[in-house]
Structures are given as structure tokens and as C-alpha cells.
Amino acid sequence: MSLQTASIIPSTISIYKEEKSNASLKETGFFGVAISSHLKAEFNTLQIGRQSFRRKEVSIPTIKAQTAAATPAIDQPAPEGKKTERKGNVIITGASSGLGLATAKALGETGKWHVVMACRNFLKAERAAKSSGIHKENYTVMHLDLSSLDSVRQFVDNFKRSGRPLAALVCNAAVYLPTAKEPSFTAEGFELSVGTNHLGHFLLSRLLLDDLKQSDYPSKRLIIVGSITGNTNTLAGNVPPKANLGDLRGLAGGLNGLNSSTMIDGGEFDGAKAYKDSKVCNMLTMQEFHRRYHEETGITFASLYPGCIATTGLFREHIPLFRLLFPPFQKYVTKGYVSEEEAGKRLAQVVSDPNLSKSGVYWSWNKNSSSFENQLSKEASDAEKALKLWEISEKLVGLN
Numbered sequence: 001m002s003l004q005t006a007s008i009i010p011s012t013i014s015i016y017k018e019e020k021s022n023a024s025l026k027e028t029g030f031f032g033v034a035i036s037s038h039l040k041a042e043f044n045t046l047q048i049g050r051q052s053f054r055r056k057e058v059s060i061p062t063i064k065a066q067t068a069a070a071t072p073a074i075d076q077p078a079p080e081g082k083k084t085e086r087k088g089n090v091i092i093t094g095a096s097s098g099l100g101l102a103t104a105k106a107l108g109e110t111g112k113w114h115v116v117m118a119c120r121n122f123l124k125a126e127r128a129a130k131s132s133g134i135h136k137e138n139y140t141v142m143h144l145d146l147s148s149l150d151s152v153r154q155f156v157d158n159f160k161r162s163g164r165p166l167a168a169l170v171c172n173a174a175v176y177l178p179t180a181k182e183p184s185f186t187a188e189g190f191e192l193s194v195g196t197n198h199l200g201h202f203l204l205s206r207l208l209l210d211d212l213k214q215s216d217y218p219s220k221r222l223i224i225v226g227s228i229t230g231n232t233n234t235l236a237g238n239v240p241p242k243a244n245l246g247d248l249r250g251l252a253g254g255l256n257g258l259n260s261s262t263m264i265d266g267g268e269f270d271g272a273k274a275y276k277d278s279k280v281c282n283m284l285t286m287q288e289f290h291r292r293y294h295e296e297t298g299i300t301f302a303s304l305y306p307g308c309i310a311t312t313g314l315f316r317e318h319i320p321l322f323r324l325l326f327p328p329f330q331k332y333v334t335k336g337y338v339s340e341e342e343a344g345k346r347l348a349q350v351v352s353d354p355n356l357s358k359s360g361v362y363w364s365w366n367k368n369s370s371s372f373e374n375q376l377s378k379e380a381s382d383a384e385k386a387l388k389l390w391e392i393s394e395k396l397v398g399l400n
Helices: 099-107 122-131 149-162 193-215 269-296 312-315 320-334 340-352 382-397
Strands: 038-048 055-058 088-093 113-119 139-143 168-171 223-226 298-305 361-365 371-374
Touching: 088 099, 099 113, 099 122, 099 340, 113 122, 122 139, 139 149, 149 193, 149 371, 168 193, 168 340, 193 223, 193 269, 193 382, 223 269, 223 340, 269 298, 269 382, 298 340, 340 361, 340 371
Parallel strands: 088 113, 088 168, 113 139, 168 223, 223 298, 298 361
Antiparallel strands: 038 055, 361 371
16 A cells, blocks of 8 residues: 555645655655843953953843844853864754754764754744753854745844854755645745745855855855755656756746746646755755855855655654654665654764765765765756756845
8 A cells, every 4th residue: 555645644734844854655755033042151351460360151141032143152262272173153944853953963962063053933943952962052043034035134144243153054944835735925925935945045045155255164065955856867756746947937937926836837836846846946056056156165065865854743743654654664665764863964974074075966875874976867957057047046035
């Protein structure tokens, strides 16, 4: 007996996940404020007539707000004779659950990274970080709603005000609405999946590019999470509805359903296809970044598919039978199953491993959990389409 996702999920349920997660049993691979509740700053107070320093710890009262982000304390240099390795600052979108949270945990545990958890729900992200055991000194929660371009700009402004140098940006958050019968829209009126997953991340990446350029961190990286389901040279990528951007006529029209289609290719709305199309956009964007900026800046631009996270919370709305059968199906039939923890470690590799510093690569992992350079489909590697996508996207987000 085969399970069909469309028949399992009630048609009235729409799921907005801030994570790269996974979604349909028909596919081998799946998709998957704000300020920190408290910040601590250390000040060195010079004592008159003495050459020693006394360290004081000042607690900042909790501020309950969901519209602004606090300015993190800027790391003070270590005293002479006590040189320590400087932490790299990494922004991870959608880090309150799933792949994003697992990646934040994997990087935080190394003690070499400070993770900026860029999320819509501050309280959810704060609770998730604490329950995952991420040390409070290794993360900061900041508000970011990728479905609002104003929120993206506000986040970037808040981050720049923090004074933190940026070593890496991970575009992970995603909206997935596989059973939606009617489209939902972003604050600017774009179809929600493409508007969030692609246009929101596109603007975020463009606005933070200078921060990456100016950073003196040894290895600067911009990572965009892709998907096997948007890659039509795979079995999963050929499960209907297949990703297809066509001539981008719908995107050029604004994806608003008024004077244009809500779909990139100009077709009828399909929630599952909208997600897959957005992943093709993500992978094309990564390559265009690489062509435009890698040689000049030395920044590594890469994408990846970490594997099928079959036990993600995305499936909590499914019937019990689906939740029972889906993980073993992925483990023993498709062999594509990975845990959230393992997927997080893989994404953390792409962020920090010196062996994965090659730019312009789409990373995957084999059955032995060894990384390799995977091949993108013809459409997902089309340089001409990538350029056209870039130019249209610039206009839609107000950069041109």
C-alpha cells in the first residue's frame, strides 16, 4: 500500500515551517521579538593606582517585545598573554526548530561560533535554544519574518547596529504548503512560498553581502538550503508536480494573482509545486552569487540537501498511522532517512568544515554520511535563467 500525502493531510491545513524540512511520502527527500530575553555585558573597570582589572557582570532586565532586536554585546579582546580563538558569528534563519535548531546546536557546541537565531517567534526560539542545551553565551535571538521585506530590512539594520562581524549566513527557513487549495501571500502581496523562501532570503543575502565582504574571518560563507525535490535529475524530483520555472512570466508579474499568476511559470496554483519552484530559485541564486562575487570577495557560496528528516515536527498534524509508518519507510525502503541531529551536523559542516570550502557547490551525502559534490538538474544549473531570475528578483524586492 502506498501513502499519498495529499490524501493524508486535511486540505484545510496550511503549514508555515521556519525550517528546511521534508514533506511528502511521495518524495524521497523532504523539506524540510525579538530580542534575547537577557543579555550580559562585561565591563573592565580600571582601579586607580593598580594595574589589575576587576570584572563586573551587569544584567539587563527582560524586555518582552516582538518587534525589535537587542544589540548584542561586542566581544572584548582577551588580555595579553591569554589569546583565545575568536568566535565566528553565523546567522541561521528558521533556527527555532528542525534543521535550523539542530545546526545551531551543532555549531554552538564547538565553542567556536556565536549563533544569531533569526526567527519569527522570539519566545519559541528562546525556549528551543534552552531546551537544546545551547549555552547562553553561544546564541542571540533576533526577530526576522522573511514574509515581510520590511522585517528583513529591520533585521539587517539591527544586526549592523550590533557591531558583530559576520562570518556566515545560512538561509534555511522555509514555508511549505503542500495541501493548500488557495494561495497565501506575503506582506507585499507575493505568493507566500516563493515570497518567503526565495525573495525574503534574496533580499537578506544581498543586504548582508557587504558585511560578509568586510569580515576578516578566515572562511566566509553564504549557504542556501536546497532540496532534492526541486532537482528533476533525481527520482524524487520527478514526482508530480515537478518543479518548473518556465519563462518566469508569473514572477515577472509579481505572483499576486491579480495581473499575473501566483506561480512562477504562470500556471495554476499548486502548493507543493510552489515550494519546489522556490528551491530551484534558491539553488539558482546560490550559483549567481558565486559567479558574481566569489572571485572578487573570496566568499564561499554553496547549497546542499542534507537528507530526508522523516521525524521532523512538520508531520505532527498527520494521522497516527502516517507518523508511525513514515520513518521506517524512509529508513528501510528509500534509505534516505536522517535524523534532525545528523542533518544539523551536515549543515554545520558546510558552514565550518575546511574541506567543504569550495564555492558554487551543491553538497549531498552518501549512505556512509560522506559528503560529495552533487549535480544539479538542467534547470537548476541554467546560467541564463539564473541571471533573469536575479534581475526580476532585484526589481521585486526594491533593489533595482
